[in-house]
Amino acid sequence: MPNPIIRNIPNAITCCNLISGCIATGYAFMLNAKMALIWIIIGAAFDFFDGMSARLLKVSSPIGKELDSLADDITFGFAPSAIVFSQLSVMDYPAFLEPTRQFLPFIAFIMAAFSALRLAKFNLDERQTTSFIGMPTPANALFWGSLIATQTQWLESSPWMVFVLILLLALCCWLLVAELPMFALKFKQWGWKGNEIKYSFIILCAVMIILFGFIGSFSIIIPLYVIISVFTQFSKANDSNNK
Numbered sequence: 001m002p003n004p005i006i007r008n009i010p011n012a013i014t015c016c017n018l019i020s021g022c023i024a025t026g027y028a029f030m031l032n033a034k035m036a037l038i039w040i041i042i043g044a045a046f047d048f049f050d051g052m053s054a055r056l057l058k059v060s061s062p063i064g065k066e067l068d069s070l071a072d073d074i075t076f077g078f079a080p081s082a083i084v085f086s087q088l089s090v091m092d093y094p095a096f097l098e099p100t101r102q103f104l105p106f107i108a109f110i111m112a113a114f115s116a117l118r119l120a121k122f123n124l125d126e127r128q129t130t131s132f133i134g135m136p137t138p139a140n141a142l143f144w145g146s147l148i149a150t151q152t153q154w155l156e157s158s159p160w161m162v163f164v165l166i167l168l169l170a171l172c173c174w175l176l177v178a179e180l181p182m183f184a185l186k187f188k189q190w191g192w193k194g195n196e197i198k199y200s201f202i203i204l205c206a207v208m209i210i211l212f213g214f215i216g217s218f219s220i221i222i223p224l225y226v227i228i229s230v231f232t233q234f235s236k237a238n239d240s241n242n243k
Helices: 009-029 033-057 062-090 095-100 104-124 137-150 161-177 196-242
Strands: 131-133 181-183
Touching: 009 033, 009 062, 033 062, 033 137, 033 196, 062 104, 062 137, 062 161, 104 137, 104 161, 137 161, 137 196, 181 196
Parallel strands: none
Antiparallel strands: 131 181
């Protein structure tokens, strides 16, 4: 049996993910979406390595799984909700909506609840070992951080943009829990055959990063990820019906 220090390495990394999410939230409330996004990305790195370290050290545990979901909801649920909350707090509103300014921004935290639901479903859903059902919470967090960090001028171009933000919020909440298959960048083998979509998407991501920069690219990459996933699923369903 591994000694206590080795056994708790993955949990320590998960806690670093949680702390990163807390820092991201702090920056979000200070209206610094760019720094909030950077800490979300740091949290995503810790999220990747906690699972990897647990597998390498063979110390997976039920408490680690529960802790991972809690950390993920902070970093990928609460932090992006705080980013949206802060943006809604400073945007211009149409005159008839101005009396709701002190209440309306709190609608953003619905996304944290949907993120928690998404994570709970993921933990219990045996269909999601090689792909996802619904949009992964890290993808959602990266989208919002990138959008608000780089598109503030567009979001504040008109008082009516508040409705665009709320509609996007509602759409993302639905995508988090939708019964919509989405591909994952998990490889059983490294050949091109069978991985065409994954490799093509990685190349597309590299192009977007070159064109729009690392921070700005996620607001384009994530919608493309959703569109490609929907198109792939539609094509598979079509092929199945034609057989």
